[in-house]
Amino acid sequence: MADNPLEAICTTIGRISASVQSNLSKLISIPQNPTAPTNLQVSLSTSAPPTSTASAGSYLPQPTDPHTKAGPVTREELGRATWTFIHTLGAQYPEKPTRQQKKDVKELMAIISRIYPCKECADHFKEVLRSNPVQAGSQAEFSQWLCRVHNVVNRSLGKPTFPCERVDARWGKLDCEHRMCDLQGSMTPFD
Numbered sequence: 802m803a804d805n806p807l808e809a810i811c812t813t814i815g816r817i818s819a820s821v822q823s824n825l826s827k828l829i830s831i832p833q834n835p836t837a838p839t840n841l842q843v844s845l846s847t848s849a850p851p852t853s854t855a856s857a858g859s860y861l862p863q864p865t866d867p868h869t870k871a872g873p874v875t876r877e878e879l880g881r882a883t884w885t886f887i888h889t890l891g892a893q894y895p896e897k898p899t900r901q902q903k904k905d906v907k908e909l910m911a912i913i914s915r916i917y918p919c920k921e922c923a924d925h926f927k928e929v930l931r932s933n934p935v936q937a938g939s940q941a942e943f944s945q946w947l948c949r950v951h952n953v954v955n956r957s958l959g960k961p962t963f964p965c966e967r968v969d970a971r972w973g974k975l976d977c978e979h980r981m982c983d984l985q986g987s988m989t990p991f992d
């Protein structure tokens with residue numbers, strides 16, 4: 802135990818800082834430098850140059866991982882990611898949505914049709930929405946509507962259509978412990 806209570810506090814902070822730094826480094830894959838000073842020491846000795854630095858590339862996703870490849874995404878990747886988001890929202894949408902939730906998903910679809918980062922796709926989606934107004938009175942209604950509009954896009958791209966009776970099996974509820982991710986709906990039809 803140090804005689805000076807301040808010294809003990811500084812040592813503890815130094816240990817916590819080293820532990821946080823080590824765990825963060827593992828998370829973002831920065832190679833660990835065992836001789837590197839702790840954050841506390843760095844703030845006290847700014848004059849000395851670092852003994853080694855992570856290259857800019859080590860902050861970027863590694864090209865060997867197909868889910869985190871570096872570089873811009875393709876239209877197909879953007880589409881798959883967006884459909885994943887939209888269909889998962891459909892699966893998580895409450896059985897009895899509130900008035901606000903119904904309004905929100907209608908607005909969300911309208912916003913996607915305006916600002917989707919592929920102009921040709923956005924313009925086409927605007928037309929799809931015009932001929933297929935959003936139906937979001939319940940979870941089943943919304944997820945089936947999403948399946949139908951996705952099929953309209955599939956057809957326009959010459960892709961096979963998806964059997965909408967299988968949409969719950971394909972997307973299902975979000976895999977989330979203790980249903981912590983469920984959206985709360987309405988107890989009354991007037992919320």
Ligand code: FAD
Binds near residue numbers: 876878923947955960
């Ligand atoms: P995706 O169509 O991306 O589907 C992903 C997965 O969803 C599939 O693997 C399948 O398991 C499942 N799925 C497929 N159909 C359905 C369905 N009906 N219901 C539920 N699940 C289904 N691309 C263009 O080139 N031109 C466009 O105009 C265009 N417009 C788009 C508009 C929107 C709003 C979005 C979100 C995307 C658009 N895209 C467009 C992208 C396109 O729809 C595809 O995402 C992309 O071509 C990749 O297709 P994919 O075959 O991998 O599967």
